[in-house]
Amino acid sequence: FVNLNKIPSSVSRIVFNVVIYRGAEKKQTLGNVRNAYVRLVNVEHGEKEICRYSLSEDGENNTAVEFAELVRTENGWQFHAIGHYTRASISSLCNQY
Numbered sequence: 001f002v003n004l005n006k007i008p009s010s011v012s013r014i015v016f017n018v019v020i021y022r023g024a025e026k027k028q029t030l031g032n033v034r035n036a037y038v039r040l041v042n043v044e045h046g047e048k049e050i051c052r053y054s055l056s057e058d059g060e061n062n063t064a065v066e067f068a069e070l071v072r073t074e075n076g077w078q079f080h081a082i083g084h085y086t087r088a089s090i091s092s093l094c095n096q097y
Contacts (some may be wrong), residue, residue: 004077016067017096018055019090023063030059032086038067051081064088
């Protein structure tokens with residue numbers, strides 16, 4: 001859960017990723033996981049689903065997905081769906097930011 005009202009004003013962007021821990025080492029991919037999905041839900045508006053990605057169907061031989069991002073603007077937070085699948089690790093994703 002992310003409470004946007006508690007995010008410090010110094011934070012301008014939040015990126016959501018899903019990664020298989022040590023996926024390459026274990027030879028596991030998102031396509032191997034059955035019925036897996038990731039979704040973004042706004043619980044303040046009755047658990048309204050904003051977006052969903054099927055990790056099983058779309059993941060193929062990737063180990064990570066950059067799911068979505070929230071960017072702080074003058075008018076509040078703006079949502080961007082990304083859906084960028086990659087063969088990344090937690091470390092390699094952290095190094096990007």
